[in-house]
Amino acid sequence: MAQNNVLEAVREALFEEMERDGTVVLLGEDVGARGGVFRATEGLQARFGPERVIDTPLAESGIVGVAIGAALNGLRPVAEVQFADFILPAMNQLISEAAKMRYRSNGAFGCPLTVRTPYGGGVHGALYHSQSIEALFCHIPGLMVVAPSTPYDAKGLLKAAIRDPDPVLFLEHKRTYRLIKGEVPEGDYVLPIGKAKVKREGTDLCVITYGLMVHYSLEAAEALAREGVSVEVLDLRTLLPLDKEAVLAASKKTGKVLIVHEDNLTGGLGGEVAALIAQDGFESLDAPVMRLAGPDVPAMGFAKTLEDAYLLSPEKIAAALRKLAAY
Amino acid sequence: MSTQPQTLAQAPELPPADLLKMHYLMLLARRLDERMWLLNRQGKIAFVISCQGHEGAQVGTAWALRPGIDWVLPYYRDLALVLALKMTPREIMLGAFARAEDPSSGGRQMPSHYGSPRLKIVSGSSPVATKIPHAAGVALACKLRHEDAVTAVYFGEGSTSQGDFHEGLNFAAVQRLPVVFVCENNEWAISTPLSKEMAIERVAQRGSAYGIPGETVNGSDVVKVYQAMKQAVARARQGEGPTLLEVLTVRLTSHSSDDNQFSYRPKEELQTEQEHHEPLAAFARYLRQAGVLDTPKEQELEARVAAEVDDATAYAERAAPPAPESLLDHVYADAEPQQ
Numbered sequence: 208m209a210q211n212n213v214l215e216a217v218r219e220a221l222f223e224e225m226e227r228d229g230t231v232v233l234l235g236e237d238v239g240a241r242g243g244v245f246r247a248t249e250g251l252q253a254r255f256g257p258e259r260v261i262d263t264p265l266a267e268s269g270i271v272g273v274a275i276g277a278a279l280n281g282l283r284p285v286a287e288v289q290f291a292d293f294i295l296p297a298m299n300q301l302i303s304e305a306a307k308m309r310y311r312s313n314g315a316f317g318c319p320l321t322v323r324t325p326y327g328g329g330v331h332g333a334l335y336h337s338q339s340i341e342a343l344f345c346h347i348p349g350l351m352v353v354a355p356s357t358p359y360d361a362k363g364l365l366k367a368a369i370r371d372p373d374p375v376l377f378l379e380h381k382r383t384y385r386l387i388k389g390e391v392p393e394g395d396y397v398l399p400i401g402k403a404k405v406k407r408e409g410t411d412l413c414v415i416t417y418g419l420m421v422h423y424s425l426e427a428a429e430a431l432a433r434e435g436v437s438v439e440v441l442d443l444r445t446l447l448p449l450d451k452e453a454v455l456a457a458s459k460k461t462g463k464v465l466i467v468h469e470d471n472l473t474g475g476l477g478g479e480v481a482a483l484i485a486q487d488g489f490e491s492l493d494a495p496v497m498r499l500a501g502p503d504v505p506a507m508g509f510a511k512t513l514e515d516a517y518l519l520s521p522e523k524i525a526a527a528l529r530k531l532a533a534y
Numbered sequence: 535m536s537t538q539p540q541t542l543a544q545a546p547e548l549p550p551a552d553l554l555k556m557h558y559l560m561l562l563a564r565r566l567d568e569r570m571w572l573l574n575r576q577g578k579i580a581f582v583i584s585c586q587g588h589e590g591a592q593v594g595t596a597w598a599l600r601p602g603i604d605w606v607l608p609y610y611r612d613l614a615l616v617l618a619l620k621m622t623p624r625e626i627m628l629g630a631f632a633r634a635e636d637p638s639s640g641g642r643q644m645p646s647h648y649g650s651p652r653l654k655i656v657s658g659s660s661p662v663a664t665k666i667p668h669a670a671g672v673a674l675a676c677k678l679r680h681e682d683a684v685t686a687v688y689f690g691e692g693s694t695s696q697g698d699f700h701e702g703l704n705f706a707a708v709q710r711l712p713v714v715f716v717c718e719n720n721e722w723a724i725s726t727p728l729s730k731e732m733a734i735e736r737v738a739q740r741g742s743a744y745g746i747p748g749e750t751v752n753g754s755d756v757v758k759v760y761q762a763m764k765q766a767v768a769r770a771r772q773g774e775g776p777t778l779l780e781v782l783t784v785r786l787t788s789h790s791s792d793d794n795q796f797s798y799r800p801k802e803e804l805q806t807e808q809e810h811h812e813p814l815a816a817f818a819r820y821l822r823q824a825g826v827l828d829t830p831k832e833q834e835l836e837a838r839v840a841a842e843v844d845d846a847t848a849y850a851e852r853a854a855p856p857a858p859e860s861l862l863d864h865v866y867a868d869a870e871p872q873q
Contacts, residue, residue, distance in 0.1 A: 261674075261709075264704055264705060268697060269667045269670075272666070272698060272701065272702065276656075276675075277672070279668065300664060300667070300698075303659050303661050310642065313638075315657065316651060316657050317867060373866045373867055
């Protein structure tokens, strides 16, 4: 089986979906001749033409707004927002329009839109090329928020997002693009949106996480294993809707839960996961639910010292796990 | 609108039957609108936002469109427009009463947020101008499929201050999409007069910034409106790209049933507007002069419209409200197997 990185998996999913369905179109800044600033759409304009791979003016609200209109009229648009930090001008389009189209029309209109955007830090992106924005959208019924961690999941979930009749915000951790490699089956497969995945079985503690932090958590779990502590790692994969069953199962199995995300702590997804466990899984807990997240500062700095100080690492996660194990 | 009334345009391409139908739609919109205010003041419907004074702009432009074929994205003042696109008075009243049967939203949205897949009327929201990029996207899909459908998007001049106005027009212009941008300029954004909205004379001037034609027509000259729209539609259909069509209108009512326009608008200003630019009266005068309309015909029309308004009101008043448990429906499509 082919070893691909996340970027290649994304490109493969886009290529295959455009091959199988003539209504799939891409639009965004620099997605055409340049193939996107991360090269996720490289070669697609050459293959499918400028009518289906559209370089847009530099205007995020317009990109998403145009994509919504196209989705209303029979296309399956995949809009790219170049960096998640720049999605804020499109929030009105996503929240007031895409998320509410089906609801406000009483089911008459649907909005089969996918918005892809790279998020997260660790690439010297500083304040405005590093942010995690998922929590802003996980509060919005009508949207789905997907955040894969591996090439296999990226391909299968992106295909699912494109085929889904409702709007999906597809978050690609930019540090995983070239860093994370894995087996990706050639040809068509689709993974269900809304299903988490146990990445490592364990019995003493569990980590509930997503994105790049899945890989850091697996490293931390390996370190703990050497110390005789068995750690389960659950990759949420979809952040909205949350796979409540999988969260509660992991919590019940281990009794001790550490929630990890790169996004800052307050109002982050961890709060929702913790509340779910507190409400529906309290009796099986052996320790308070812990959260390890980015600090509550506006964003990470450009200087390596500041970036490192913001970001989590396998070591920081392992330290939190040791603390939880000792509780 | 400070200009004096002009001589109304002649329209050899509009036979008397068409002119009468247009007049009927304008009258129907006006009387439905008036009834909704009455129902609001009686406490029977919670909100009204009016088309009064905009009927000429709406019916004139609609007459150049093909209902159910061309795509239309109306805004909240477009009652006469959606009637011309074949929404029925009953459907309008079902929306006003927020009934389950309301075809636009099943009683979810405020009145006048029209939508109908059957009529290719795209569901709209309350934030203004968000639909302008949607129109470009709808037209993009038509263009990709090589359909000859034109997309028309309607908005007030207040919306032209929004970023989405710029982003939508710019995208459509760059891609030469078959869109007509119709601005109904009544010179008031709730209480903010035109002079505080923009430092230019006419919204149509903005067309040149996008490299597209911008044209201004008087909304009380229905035939002229029709001719301008017809030209813009033809341009779009021939692949020549979008047009910004500004239609000057007068807002005869307060912004909505929750507003009192005389707290900010001089009564004399409205009076002058009414005398010179009130579209329903102007069009009726035109039809009388053309020998198409006379008093018996007008009375007959009024009686027919009154009966339709009564019927729609009675029907909608009796209709069931949405079931409380339906609040949870249609957040997402029903679970269906992925292909």
